[in-house]
Amino acid sequence: MPKDSFLGNTGLCGGPLGLCPGESAPTPAGSPESQPGAGGAADVGGGKKKKLSGGAIAGIAIGSVFGVLLLLALLFFLCRKRSSAPRSAAAVEKGRELGMGPMDVEPKGQNGSAGGHNSVAAAVAVPTAAAAAAAATATAAAKTGGSTGSKKLIFFGPMAVAPPFDLEDLLRASAEVLGKGAFGTAYKAVMENGSAVAVKRLKDVDLPEPEFRERIAAIGAVQHELVVPLRAYYFSKDEKLLVYDYMSMGSLSALLHGNRASGRTPLDWETRSAVALAAARGVAHIHSTGPTASHGNIKSSNVLLTKNYEARVSDHGLPTLVGPSFSPTRVSGYRAPEVTDIRRVSQKADVYSFGVLLLELLTGKAPTHAVVNEEGLDLPRWVQSVVREEWTAEVFDQELLRYQNVEEEMVQLLQLAIDCSAQHPDRRPAMSEVATRIDEIRRSSLGDRQVADSAEGDEPSL
Numbered sequence: 001m002p003k004d005s006f007l008g009n010t011g012l013c014g015g016p017l018g019l020c021p022g023e024s025a026p027t028p029a030g031s032p033e034s035q036p037g038a039g040g041a042a043d044v045g046g047g048k049k050k051k052l053s054g055g056a057i058a059g060i061a062i063g064s065v066f067g068v069l070l071l072l073a074l075l076f077f078l079c080r081k082r083s084s085a086p087r088s089a090a091a092v093e094k095g096r097e098l099g100m101g102p103m104d105v106e107p108k109g110q111n112g113s114a115g116g117h118n119s120v121a122a123a124v125a126v127p128t129a130a131a132a133a134a135a136a137t138a139t140a141a142a143k144t145g146g147s148t149g150s151k152k153l154i155f156f157g158p159m160a161v162a163p164p165f166d167l168e169d170l171l172r173a174s175a176e177v178l179g180k181g182a183f184g185t186a187y188k189a190v191m192e193n194g195s196a197v198a199v200k201r202l203k204d205v206d207l208p209e210p211e212f213r214e215r216i217a218a219i220g221a222v223q224h225e226l227v228v229p230l231r232a233y234y235f236s237k238d239e240k241l242l243v244y245d246y247m248s249m250g251s252l253s254a255l256l257h258g259n260r261a262s263g264r265t266p267l268d269w270e271t272r273s274a275v276a277l278a279a280a281r282g283v284a285h286i287h288s289t290g291p292t293a294s295h296g297n298i299k300s301s302n303v304l305l306t307k308n309y310e311a312r313v314s315d316h317g318l319p320t321l322v323g324p325s326f327s328p329t330r331v332s333g334y335r336a337p338e339v340t341d342i343r344r345v346s347q348k349a350d351v352y353s354f355g356v357l358l359l360e361l362l363t364g365k366a367p368t369h370a371v372v373n374e375e376g377l378d379l380p381r382w383v384q385s386v387v388r389e390e391w392t393a394e395v396f397d398q399e400l401l402r403y404q405n406v407e408e409e410m411v412q413l414l415q416l417a418i419d420c421s422a423q424h425p426d427r428r429p430a431m432s433e434v435a436t437r438i439d440e441i442r443r444s445s446l447g448d449r450q451v452a453d454s455a456e457g458d459e460p461s462l
Contacts (some may be wrong), residue, residue: 010312062338076263153232153243154213156220167234170199170243178250179268181301183318188246197231198247202240204322212321214244219317222289226282228304228314240321247304247312256300257366266399269406273413273442275311279303280435281314283354287347287431296320296345299334299352299361319343333367333378337423348425352433355420359383362414364397380421387418409445413438 002018013020073301093305147226153170155163173189191197205212220230232243249255252275255267265314284296295302296319304314336352339345356367359379367379377385386395396410416437422428429437 038181039243056148072190079284082098087245129412132251151236153234156230156253157223159231162194163232170241173197175199178389179301181312181315181321182297183315198244200242200244200315202242202318202321204238207321215317215320216255218293219320222286224282226278226312227285227316245313247314248307249305249309252300252303252311252361253300253366255305255311256360256364266402267411269400271309272400273409273438275303275305275309276358276361276413277438277442278311279313279357280354280431280438282311282433283350284431286316287350291345293354294345294347294350296342296350298350298357300357300366301330303357319345338425346425347431348428349419351428351431351434352422352425354431355422355428356380357416358413358417358420361408362397362400362417363395364399380418381415384418385412406445411443412441412445 001016006012006017014023022114026234033068079338087210099331103208153163153165153167169191169240170189173191176188176190176196178186179190183204184200187199187201189197189199207215216230216233216235220233223229228244228247230244234241236241283298285294286293295313295316297315298313302313302315306312322343334353334356335342336345336349339349356379358363360367363379365379383395392414400406416434420428420434
């Protein structure tokens, strides 16, 4: 605007009207004006000031916000991808394995099929932030070697020379719950090549690593055809895993007591007596490895069967691995009366437990039941009370009464079982003697049956 436009305004100065008091020189024409707060101040040279419109400012603000959100979304996506990708490979395997408590999954049925679609490492999720932190710490320890020894499977026997699989192979295997016992949970683990092993995850084991390794070495040293061998073990602060051969037919307990409804195929006498002999020889071998060597937990669920119904003794020596705070949740009907500490089971106490196992084979009754009859007696005392009344026939399992020419063999084995389950340890025979007597009973009865069959075949036909 020309200065004539501002005439009549007393005291007005600046711009075309001349310098105001205190001004030294006019602003050069064409330079940008930067007066704060003057929404539309004039330009010195008479040109118009270039300014940002409200729409441009809003656009810049919205664009900046959108850019920040896009950056955050990209970072979130990358973090998600980074945390989920290893779940199918080594991160799940090592993260869950070494700090996490792998495989703690509840069976949803008698065959434990709930675990069949889980890997060994991912059979249980880490439930808390603390557990997740422990898993991360353990994974780091695995990469660096850790302070508690190498993070790998330690093999025994022939497998120690050329291990057929390693820890990562085991942790990638599918896991199926086989059962839970006093010392931990057992799983069937199927490798990617189709081979199967049994894995026991120990609980209540708080031994220092050197002591654990010493005791587990004594267990692994027992290599016998009638004893399920300990193939390998894994030790860390939070996890102790034992690897055994997998027995496809399961346990004697399951075959004796499972599904006794109509249509069941009973366990015949020949199989039962063969199982008794094999188990006796297996326990006798364990006893032969040292004067204080014992199984410590003889029961029908620890007698496993192969496809040909051949018996193998399993889980020997596990009581030596638990700490002083260990306390079984259930009272076992197999335990000798003098045993007060399950960690210190003598060979004579093993004989008592084996005697109860023989009674279980003969009667078909599970001794783990606190009461086997209305009088509240345990299995050995109930059998003795029936025998004293000369009602011996009532002792035997009804499924055995269908077999001919085995009564004498059953009675002799019953007497041996009573001797083994005597209340006083000194009255019990040694395990080697038990195995010999079972073998003699079987040979004698087999000879008698062969003579009887031959006699029937020689009868003249009419």
